[in-house]
Amino acid sequence: MDFKIEHTWDGFPVTHEPVLVRLSPGDRGVMMEVSAPFFNDPPDPLGEPGKPFNELWDYEVVEAFFLNDRTEQYLEVELCPHGQHLVLFLSGRRNVWKQGLALSFQVSRGETKWEGKTCLPWCYFPPNVTKFNSFAIHGSKDKRHYEALYPVPQHELQQGQKPDFHLLEYFKPFNFNTLFGEEWKQPESDLWLIEKPDI
Numbered sequence: 001m002d003f004k005i006e007h008t009w010d011g012f013p014v015t016h017e018p019v020l021v022r023l024s025p026g027d028r029g030v031m032m033e034v035s036a037p038f039f040n041d042p043p044d045p046l047g048e049p050g051k052p053f054n055e056l057w058d059y060e061v062v063e064a065f066f067l068n069d070r071t072e073q074y075l076e077v078e079l080c081p082h083g084q085h086l087v088l089f090l091s092g093r094r095n096v097w098k099q100g101l102a103l104s105f106q107v108s109r110g111e112t113k114w115e116g117k118t119c120l121p122w123c124y125f126p127p128n129v130t131k132f133n134s135f136a137i138h139g140s141k142d143k144r145h146y147e148a149l150y151p152v153p154q155h156e157l158q159q160g161q162k163p164d165f166h167l168l169e170y171f172k173p174f175n176f177n178t179l180f181g182e183e184w185k186q187p188e189s190d191l192w193l194i195e196k197p198d199i
């Protein structure tokens with residue numbers, strides 16, 4: 001499944017080659033691949049590559065959100081072209097209860113493009129994922145760009161509205177059976193059975 005992030009968060013076309021997010025069957029999980037322009041802005045967050053980095057959303061990132069829209073439980077995955085990552089479990093809008101989980105994440109980076117690849121284990125997904133959205137962020141200060149696979153429709157924008165990637169009502173239907181076949185059932189996750197905040 002390929003997803004191209006072709007719009008800004010508020011529905012305008014992006015002015016560069018769109019970020020591509022690809023989801024495919026992986027070993028005991030879902031393979032997530034990113035192919036994106038490399039802006040190098042902001043610069044490297046200086047966290048160790050391959051390790052979680054808190055508040056990675058302040059840097060150059062591509063993000064994927066997997067939502068159960070009935071329970072509002074969702075997984076947020078953030079990948080940075082410099083090799084850092086951040087995995088968040090949320091229960092209710094913006095309510096993080098677990099973060100900084102391990103991820104095997106490989107990055108290759110050229111002067112103008114980067115590619116990243118990771119396998120998201122089934123235990124990271126909330127039960128019964130039904131919706132999806134993906135985002136990309138780059139740039140600094142007033143040149144910060146926020147892009148969305150499924151943006152806020154322009155006719156619904158409020159005056160002075162700011163980018164917010166947790167507007168779950170704009171996520172679109174998503175079904176893992178498209179990847180794994182009609183008979184497939186999402187494996188249960190021990191991590192989501194008992195929500196125990198650890199932050």
